[in-house]
Amino acid sequence: xxxxxxLAFAAVVLGCVYKAIKxxxxxxxxxxxxxxxxxxxxxxxDGRHLSYRExxxxxxxxxxxxxxxxxxxxxKDQILxxxxxxxxxxxxxxxxxDRAGYGESDPYPERSVKSEAYDIQELADAxxxxxxxxxxxxxxxxxxxxxxxxxxxxxxxxxxxxxxxxQWTFRVARYAPWLFYWWMTQRWFPSLSxxxxxxxxxxxxxxxxxxxxxxxxxxxxxxxxxxQGDYESLHRDIMVGFGRxxxxxxxxxxxxxxxxxxxxxxxxxxxxxxxxPMNRFLSKNLQWIKYHEVPDxxxxxxxxxxxxxxxxxxxxx
Numbered sequence: 372x373x374x375x376x377x378l379a380f381a382a383v384v385l386g387c388v389y390k391a392i393k394x395x396x397x398x399x400x401x402x403x404x405x406x407x408x409x410x411x412x413x414x415x416x417d418g419r420h421l422s423y424r425e426x427x428x429x430x431x432x433x434x435x436x437x438x439x440x441x442x443x444x445x446x447k448d449q450i451l452x453x454x455x456x457x458x459x460x461x462x463x464x465x466x467x468x469d470r471a472g473y474g475e476s477d478p479y480p481e482r483s484v485k486s487e488a489y490d491i492q493e494l495a496d497a498x499x500x501x502x503x504x505x506x507x508x509x510x511x512x513x514x515x516x517x518x519x520x521x522x523x524x525x526x527x528x529x530x531x532x533x534x535x536x537x538q539w540t541f542r543v544a545r546y547a548p549w550l551f552y553w554w555m556t557q558r559w560f561p562s563l564s565x566x567x568x569x570x571x572x573x574x575x576x577x578x579x580x581x582x583x584x585x586x587x588x589x590x591x592x593x594x595x596x597x598x599q600g601d602y603e604s605l606h607r608d609i610m611v612g613f614g615r616x617x618x619x620x621x622x623x624x625x626x627x628x629x630x631x632x633x634x635x636x637x638x639x640x641x642x643x644x645x646x647x648p649m650n651r652f653l654s655k656n657l658q659w660i661k662y663h664e665v666p667d668x669x670x671x672x673x674x675x676x677x678x679x680x681x682x683x684x685x686x687x688x
Contacts, residue, residue: 433464472603575669639668
């Protein structure tokens with residue numbers, strides 16, 4: 372009898388553990404019981420859908436066509452504060468889209484760094500934007516603290532600049548991704564500071580000022596970003612970013628060896644989310660990258676109109 376009780380108790384415990392670590396299935400847009408589809412979407416070669424939004428001048432009128440890739444917890448509905456004067460002067464067509472699992476774009480369990488790039492390529496082809504890439508602007512781009520080739524005085528120093536709770540969150544994403552859903556939903560230990568209710572611990576003073584003046588999205592708009600589930604949007608972003616990449620970033624070659632285009636990297640010195648040493652080191656080793664370090668910039672400086680216009684002008688001239 373005692374053995375049966377022990378087995379039953381163990382089964383209950385294992386069941387609870389399994390339930391705690393297993394993420395729920397995504398609520399796919401357009402599926403039974405899932406959110407409705409209200410945006411224009413394209414169908415990718417693997418059957419998934421990407422939702423998108425167009426802004427600026429029409430494609431036929433455009434002199435420059437720019438695909439805007441949103442970051443963590445963003446969406447195609449984010450407002451990029453490029454001035455109307457610049458749009459008219461340069462005849463800019465802007466294409467925003469939801470990355471896999473965000474907004475109304477289908478989740479992708481096999482998501483990787485490469486698949487993100489392929490999604491952009493298919494989106495551009497589907498909307499007939501042309502096959503020639505003229506330039507890239509990386510604004511406070513994501514960094515992986517486990518990239519090979521980065522010495523500890525760069526990657527280790529950068530990692531230690533983060534809040535301790537973020538260091539543990541990224542370690543779990545890196546070394547125990549099977550446990551990551553539990554880590555992000557448990558209440559025993561603090562997880563990601565970016566999702567906390569204390570923005571001052573994550574954002575610089577300039578960030579807070581910029582955010583204060585940004586148009587405030589409604590609660591419904593915020594909820595729409597993660598409506599298919601946090602696991603397929605936010606959690607998978609982190610697991611992919613801090614997992615093992617399919618290539619070594621220090622081995623990347625100049626995509627414009629004939630100077631027919633340029634790659635720009637913009638980094639805020641005061642950025643508390645993406646520490647500056649990583650991107651500074653990257654640009655010194657890949658000297659074809661045009662590095663712009665904003666002395667008083669935090670993480671959100673692209674949402675200040677004059678900086679947004681400056682970033683676009685540098686890209687297009």
